[in-house]
Amino acid sequence: MEKTSSTPTMKDVAKEAGVALGTVSKVVNGLPVGESYRIRVEEAISKLNYQVNSYAQGLKANRTHTVALLVPNTYLPFFATLVYHINLALLKRKYKMLLCSTDYDPGLEQEYVAMAQQNKVDGIIGLTYNPALVLDDATPFVAIDRSISARIPCVASDNFAGGQMAAEKLADLGCRNVAFLRIGSSLCNEPNKRKAGFENGCLSRGLTYEMKILNDGEPYEKFEDFLREHMQDGKLSFDGIFCVTDTLAHSVIKMLLSLGLHVPDDVQVIGFDGARHFGDQEYICSTIVQPVPEIAEMCVELLLQENRQAKPPLICLPVAYAYGGTTRE
Amino acid sequence: MEKTSSTPTMKDVAKEAGVALGTVSKVVNGLPVGESYRIRVEEAISKLNYQVNSYAQGLKANRTHTVALLVPNTYLPFFATLVYHINLALLKRKYKMLLCSTDYDPGLEQEYVAMAQQNKVDGIIGLTYNPALVLDDATPFVAIDRSISARIPCVASDNFAGGQMAAEKLADLGCRNVAFLRIGSSLCNEPNKRKAGFENGCLSRGLTYEMKILNDGEPYEKFEDFLREHMQDGKLSFDGIFCVTDTLAHSVIKMLLSLGLHVPDDVQVIGFDGARHFGDQEYICSTIVQPVPEIAEMCVELLLQENRQAKPPLICLPVAYAYGGTTRE
Numbered sequence: 188m189e190k191t192s193s194t195p196t197m198k199d200v201a202k203e204a205g206v207a208l209g210t211v212s213k214v215v216n217g218l219p220v221g222e223s224y225r226i227r228v229e230e231a232i233s234k235l236n237y238q239v240n241s242y243a244q245g246l247k248a249n250r251t252h253t254v255a256l257l258v259p260n261t262y263l264p265f266f267a268t269l270v271y272h273i274n275l276a277l278l279k280r281k282y283k284m285l286l287c288s289t290d291y292d293p294g295l296e297q298e299y300v301a302m303a304q305q306n307k308v309d310g311i312i313g314l315t316y317n318p319a320l321v322l323d324d325a326t327p328f329v330a331i332d333r334s335i336s337a338r339i340p341c342v343a344s345d346n347f348a349g350g351q352m353a354a355e356k357l358a359d360l361g362c363r364n365v366a367f368l369r370i371g372s373s374l375c376n377e378p379n380k381r382k383a384g385f386e387n388g389c390l391s392r393g394l395t396y397e398m399k400i401l402n403d404g405e406p407y408e409k410f411e412d413f414l415r416e417h418m419q420d421g422k423l424s425f426d427g428i429f430c431v432t433d434t435l436a437h438s439v440i441k442m443l444l445s446l447g448l449h450v451p452d453d454v455q456v457i458g459f460d461g462a463r464h465f466g467d468q469e470y471i472c473s474t475i476v477q478p479v480p481e482i483a484e485m486c487v488e489l490l491l492q493e494n495r496q497a498k499p500p501l502i503c504l505p506v507a508y509a510y511g512g513t514t515r516e
Numbered sequence: 517m518e519k520t521s522s523t524p525t526m527k528d529v530a531k532e533a534g535v536a537l538g539t540v541s542k543v544v545n546g547l548p549v550g551e552s553y554r555i556r557v558e559e560a561i562s563k564l565n566y567q568v569n570s571y572a573q574g575l576k577a578n579r580t581h582t583v584a585l586l587v588p589n590t591y592l593p594f595f596a597t598l599v600y601h602i603n604l605a606l607l608k609r610k611y612k613m614l615l616c617s618t619d620y621d622p623g624l625e626q627e628y629v630a631m632a633q634q635n636k637v638d639g640i641i642g643l644t645y646n647p648a649l650v651l652d653d654a655t656p657f658v659a660i661d662r663s664i665s666a667r668i669p670c671v672a673s674d675n676f677a678g679g680q681m682a683a684e685k686l687a688d689l690g691c692r693n694v695a696f697l698r699i700g701s702s703l704c705n706e707p708n709k710r711k712a713g714f715e716n717g718c719l720s721r722g723l724t725y726e727m728k729i730l731n732d733g734e735p736y737e738k739f740e741d742f743l744r745e746h747m748q749d750g751k752l753s754f755d756g757i758f759c760v761t762d763t764l765a766h767s768v769i770k771m772l773l774s775l776g777l778h779v780p781d782d783v784q785v786i787g788f789d790g791a792r793h794f795g796d797q798e799y800i801c802s803t804i805v806q807p808v809p810e811i812a813e814m815c816v817e818l819l820l821q822e823n824r825q826a827k828p829p830l831i832c833l834p835v836a837y838a839y840g841g842t843t844r845e
Contacts, residue, residue, distance in 0.1 A: 253614070260600050262795030267596035271589050274617040278624065285582070286615040288603040295607065434794045464800075465763045465791070466591030 195235040204231035212493045250309050254490060255285040255299045257313040263434070264462040265477065266314070269331070272483030273312060280491065282309075293317040303327060310490045318374055329490045331482065333376040337500050342485045343377035345503035347384035349475040353429040353457045354388025354396075356508050360455055360515050362427030365394050366417075368410055368439060369431040370401040377503075378431070381459060385429055397425075407435075411442045421447060423454050433458035436472045440513060455514040470511030478504045524564040533560035541822040579638050583819060584614040584628045586642040592763070593791040594806065595643070598660070601812030602641060609820065611638075622646040632656060639819045647703055658819045660811065662705040666829050669818045671811055672706035674832035676713035678804040682758040682786045683717025683725075685837050689784055689844050691756030694723050695746075697739055697768060698760040699730040706832075707760070710788060714758055726754075736764075740771045750776060752783050762787035765801045769842060785842040799840030807833045 197215070201208045204227040213220045214228040231237070256273055258266045270286065277284045285308055289295045296317050303311050303326050310327030313320075322328055324338035334341040357365050367385050371378070382398070389396040399413040417424045423446075430436035436458030440450050450456055451473075461476030463469060470476075481504050489498055510516055526544070530537045533556040542549045543557040560566070585602055587595045599615065606613045614637055618624045625646050632640050632655050639656030642649075644664075651657055653667035663670040686694050696714050700707070711727070718725040728742040746753045752775075759765035765787030769779050779785055780802075790805030792798060799805075810833050818827055839845055 256615075260795075261590055261603070262593070262596050262600045264591070264596075264794060267591050267593075267599075267795070270596075270599070270615070271591045271617055274590070274615055275619070278616065284615050286585075286599070286603055286613050287607065288600055290604070434797075437793060437797070462794070464766060465593060466589075466596070468763075468766070471793075 195237045197237070199235055200228065200231045200237050203235055204228045215493060251307065252281060253283045253285055253308045254487070255287060255302065255308045255311045255313075257287050257289050257296055257299055257311060257315055259291055259314065259316070260288050261286075264466065265432075265460045265479070267466060268479045269314070269483060272480045273486060276483045276487040280487065282487075282491070289315070291316060293319055296320055300326060300328075312486045312490060316374055316376070327490060329486045331486060332378060333374070334501060339500075340489045340498045341377070341501045342482055342489065343501070343503055344477040344482065344506050346377050346380040346506075347387075348503075349459060349477075349506040350381035350384025350386075350429070351388035351391075352384075352506065352508055353381075353459070353475055354385045354394060355392055356457060356514070357427035357429065357455060358388070358392035358394055360427070362455060363394060364425055365389065365396045365427040365429065366413075366425045367396060367398045367429050367431075368400075368413075368435060369398070370405065370407070370410075370435060371403065371431060377501075378459075381431055394427075407438050407442075410435075410439060411446075414439075414442060414446060418446065423448055425454055427455045428457070430456065430458045433460045433462040433471055433474050436474070436513070440472065451512075451514050457508075457514060458511075461509060470509050473511040473514040474509055476507050476509045478506065524566045526566070528564055529557065529560045529566050532564055533557045544822060580636065581610060582612045582614055582637045583816070584616060584631065584637045584640045584642075586616050586618050586625055586628055586640060586644055588620055588643065588645070589617050590615075593795065594761075594789045594808070596795060597808045598643070598812060601809045602815060605812045605816040609816065611816075611820070618644070620645060622648055625649055629655060629657070641815045641819060645703055645705070656819060658815045660815060661707060662703070663830060668829075669827045670706070670830045671814045671818065672830070672832055673806040673811065673835050675706050675709040675835075676716075677832075678788060678806075678835040679710035679713025679715075679758070680717035680720075681713075681835065681837055682710075682788070682804055683714045683723060684721055685786060685843070686756035686758065686784060687717070687721035687723055689756070691784060692723060693754055694718065694725045694756040694758065695742075695754045696725060696727045696758050696760075697729075697742075697764060698727070699734065699736070699739075699764060700732065700760060706830075707788075710760055723756075736767050736771075739764075739768060740775075743768075743771060743775060747775065752777055754783055756784045757786070759785065759787045762789045762791040762800055762803050765803070765842070769801065780841075780843050784844060786837075787840075787842075790838060799838050802840040802843040803838055805836050805838045807835065 197211050201211045206224055210220055210224050211228050214225055254277055261267050261270050274284050287299050296315055300322055302308050312329050314331040328339050330339055330341045332343045401409055430439050436456050440456055443450055448454055458472045458474040461474050462471045485502055526540050530540045535553055539549055539553050540557050543554055583606055590596050590599050603613050616628050625644055628640055629651055631637050641658050643660040651664055657668050659668055659670040661672045730738055759768050765785050769785055772779055777783055787801045787803040790803050791800045814831055
C-alpha cells in the first residue's frame with residue numbers, strides 16, 4: 188500500500204499547508220483566520236482529500252448550530268452584558284443561542300445539559316452555582332467562573348489579580364487601613380479568589396486590613412453594623428474599602444453616606460465587575476473591570492473548538508482598574 | 517347522517533362543557549385555567565371525540581416548543597428586564613427561547629422571521645425598529661412597542677397615559693412651567709405617544725410647557741444648550757422636566773447639576789421606564805414604570821394562543837408612577 192493512500196490526518200494537512208495545527212482546526216470549524224491561510228488550508232485539504240473526522244471533534248457532526256447559555260438572570264448588569272457579548276460572538280459565527288435564565292433552579296440547568304447530551308444543542312456555556320450539576324466529560328460545556336471538572340474548561344476574570352489590584356490601587360491612593368467586604372457563595376468558585384488577591388496586595392504594600400464576610404442570605408445590614416463598630420467620634424477607622432462586587436459597593440456607599448461619611452473624601456471605595464449606568468454609560472463606582480467581551484469570545488471559541496483534549500481547564504483573563512468617582516482618581 | 521357524527525368544533529366543546537370558547541382554547545393549548553374548568557373541558561373533548569384542528573391554530577402542529585426573541589441588545593435595563601421576564605414566561609410553559617440581540621441589524625431580524633416561516637421556531641416576539649421588516653400575516657409574531665400590521669398583535673405600555681401621568685404628577689408636586697425632552701425614533705411607534713399624553717396632561721392641568729425634541733443621532737449636548745437658554749441669573753425657568761426615558765433623565769440630571777441646579781429642590785425630574793440600580797434595587801430616578809412582567813406574560817400568551825384571528829391588534833398595559841429621589845415625593 189502506498190503511503191499516500193493512508194488516511195490523511197489534520198497534522199498532514201497542517202504540514203502540507205505549512206501552517207499550525209490550530210489554523211487547520213479553525214478553518215475546519217469555520218472560525219476566522221487570515222484569508223491567505225484559509226486558501227492554503229483548503230488547497231491542502233483538497234489535495235490530500237482530507238475528511239473531517241467528526242469523532243475527533245468535541246462537537247458532534249450532526250450540528251444544530253445552536254448553543255445554550257445558562258445564566259442566573261439577565262437583569263444584573265454583569266449577566267446582562269455577558270448575555271449580550273456571548274450572543275454577539277455566537278451570531279458572528281452563524282450560531283443561534285438558546286437562553287435559559289435559571290434563577291438558580293438546578294432542575295432547569297440539568298434539563299439543558301440533557302439537551303446537549305441528546306444533541307439538541309451543540310453545547311452549553313454555563314454560569315452556574317449548582318454544586319450538584321451532573322455533567323459527563325463528553326458533554327460540550329464551557330463554564331464561567333466555576334471549575335466543574337478538569338475536563339470542562341472554565342473561563343473567568345483573573346480574580347486574584349483583580350483583588351490584588353484593588354489593594355495596590357488603594358495603597359497608591361494613600362490608604363493605610365482598609366477593609367474587605369464580601370457576601371457570597373460558599374461554593375468554591377473563581378470570584379472567591381478576590382479575597383486572597385486582596386490580602387496578598389495588602390501584605391505586599393504594608394496595608395493593615397480587616398475582613399467582613401457574610402454568608403449567602405445574611406442581610407446587608409450586618410455590614411452597616413460592622414462599619415458602625417469601626418467608627419469613633421464620627422470618624423471611620425478605615426480610609427479605603429474594597430467590596431467584592433459593584434452591587435455591594437453601591438449599597439455600602441449608601442450606608443457610608445447615611446453614617447455621615449463622604450466618599451471619596453473620608454473613605455475611598457472600590458468595587459468589582461465594571462457595572463455601568465444603563466449598561467454602556469459611566470461606571471457606577473471605581474471598580475475592577477471584568478473583560479466581558481473577551482470572556483464571551485473565549486467561551487465561544489473554546490466551545491466550538493475541534494479538539495476538546497487540548498482545552499485548558501482554566502483561563503483567567505486580565506482585569507483593569509477604572510475610576511468611577513468613589514476614589515480620589 | 518346523524519348530527520353527532522359530524523366533526524365537532526371547538527364551539528361544540530365549549531357548549532358541551534358550559535364554558536367560554538377562550539377556556540377551551542386555553543385547555544387545548546396547555547395554558548393555565550381553573551382545575552374545575554380543565555376537567556369539564558377535557559370531559560367534553562373526550563365525550564365529543566374532538567380532534568384539535570392544527571390548521572386553525574396560529575402555531576403549526578409540528579411544534580418546536582421554541583420561540584425567538586428579537587431585542588436590540590440586552591444591556592439596556594429595559595431590554596435586560598424584558599428578556600428576563602419573557603424567558604421566565606416561556607420556561608414556565610416549557611418553551612425554550614432563542615435570543616437574538618439584533619443591534620438594529622435588519623438582516624438578522626429577517627433571518628429569524630425566515631426561521632419562523634420555515635417552522636424552525638414556533639413564533640417570534642420582537643422589539644424591532646426596522647421599518648422594512650417583511651412579515652406576512654401568517655407568521656406567528658407578537659410585536660412590542662410598534663404596530664407592524666393590523667394582523668400582528670402589538671403589546672406596549674400605555675404610553676399615552678404614562679405621559680399624561682407625568683404631567684399630572686408634576687402639577688401635583690407644585691410645578692407650573694415644565695419641559696418635555698425627547699430623543700428618539702422618527703418611526704411611528706408606541707413610545708412616541710408619551711409626548712401627546714404629556715401635552716394633554718399639561719393642558720388639562722394648566723401647566724405651561726415647552727418641548728425639545730432631538731432626532732436620532734443628534735447629540736445630548738443640545739439639551740444642555742436648551743437648558744442654558746432657559747436660565748437667567750442662575751435660575752432655570754422650568755420647575756419640572758419630563759424626560760422620555762430614564763436614560764435621558766439620568767443624563768439631564770447630570771447636566772442640571774453641572775449648571776449649578778439642584779434636583780429636586782430647583783427642578784423636579786421624571787423619567788420613563790422604571791430602571792432600577794442593578795436591575796432590582798431602588799429606582800434610578802422618579803419615573804413612570806413600565807409593567808415589564810405583564811408585558812412579557814401578554815406577549816407569550818398572545819403568541820401561543822390558538823386562534824390568531826381573535827387577537828387584538830394593540831394591547832396597552834397600565835403604567836404607574838414611582839418615586840426615585842428626583843421629585844419632592
